[in-house]
Amino acid sequence: MASPLRLRSALALVTGAGSGIGRAVSVRLAKEGATVAACDLDRAAACETVWLLGGQGSEKVAPGGAHTAFQADVSEAGAVRRLLEQVQACFSRPPSVVVSCAGLTRDEFLLRMSEDDWDRVIAVNLKGIFLVTQAAAQALVSSGCRGSIINISSIVGKVGNVGQTNYAASKAGVIGLTQTAARELGRHGIRCNSVLPGFITTPMTQKVPQKVLDKVGDVADAVTFLASEDSGYITGASVEVTGGLYM
């Protein structure tokens, strides 16, 4: 049975916090007592998420400080370095929970996919998670803090999907990156796990043809469990949240 406010002392950095799963994860972590650093490429969207969490006056409900919005392109090394610097300057500590939700699609059949469509999806979905995981782990290790890093992959990274050679490759890469980070960072008290959602209705899924959707259901609960000490003995896992899709 999960205890209430499992994350009361946690500072959680969520990327892709401006929409969909990232926004839902931010709301759920805040409900468990975490202070949320909501990051997105779209600053206005990140600010809207912070407003939903209670805005600048939210330190009343977030003991670790007011929820705060940050803007960064996770595919750019300098932007990610500055993001972690800004978060630590704002809260005087590194984030003990890091959830990488930032991602995008550039879907196209293999026979027609452009190099740019491949490069951009790999840069954001895979290199972005490399950069955020590395910068967050460096901050935690240098400050001697424990942490939980949760990287959002996709069931598509395990089974593939029509029109998504770039996206599937990026999400499969996230699984391998996270398993390796788990092996390396365990000695520092940092857990790393992947979550593989199935089909979650968000702006990202609007392009799926209706007749495909007619064949296909919550991620934030799985992320919160992995962020908390309730999952203290789980690291290196790939947690499928698909309602049984592709069992």
Ligand SMILES: CCCCCCCCCCCCC[C@@H](O)CC(=O)SCCNC(=O)CCNC(=O)[C@H](O)C(C)(C)COP(=O)(O)OP(=O)(O)OC[C@H]1O[C@@H](n2cnc3c(N)ncnc32)[C@H](O)[C@@H]1OP(=O)(O)O
């Ligand atoms: C047991 C149930 C199986 C149900 C399959 C579930 C599929 C969706 C799973 C999504 C999992 C979560 C994904 C998650 O990580 C987040 C996302 O990535 S959401 C976006 C997912 N993207 C797609 O699924 C691709 C959607 N398709 C497209 O964007 C376009 O079709 C495109 C590939 C760009 C091609 O466009 P174009 O206009 O050239 O062709 P059409 O759209 O007319 O499609 C041509 C035929 O291909 C069939 N098709 C398209 N997408 C899919 C698909 N995902 N699965 C199966 N078939 C697909 C489409 O129905 C057409 O078929 P037909 O020629 O027979 O009419």
Ligand SMILES: NC(=O)c1ccc[n+]([C@@H]2O[C@H](COP(=O)([O-])OP(=O)(O)OC[C@H]3O[C@@H](n4cnc5c(N)ncnc54)[C@H](O)[C@@H]3O)[C@@H](O)[C@H]2O)c1
């Ligand atoms: N929705 C689904 O069915 C589904 C299933 C499996 C996995 N996922 C994954 O979950 C994550 C969130 O997806 P979603 O459905 O909420 O999508 P979404 O489009 O609603 O949200 C993605 C967010 O990421 C942000 N973003 C995009 N590129 C960025 C960058 N370079 N730097 C910083 N932020 C950036 C966007 O601005 C947006 O706010 C993605 O990694 C996606 O691949 C989604």
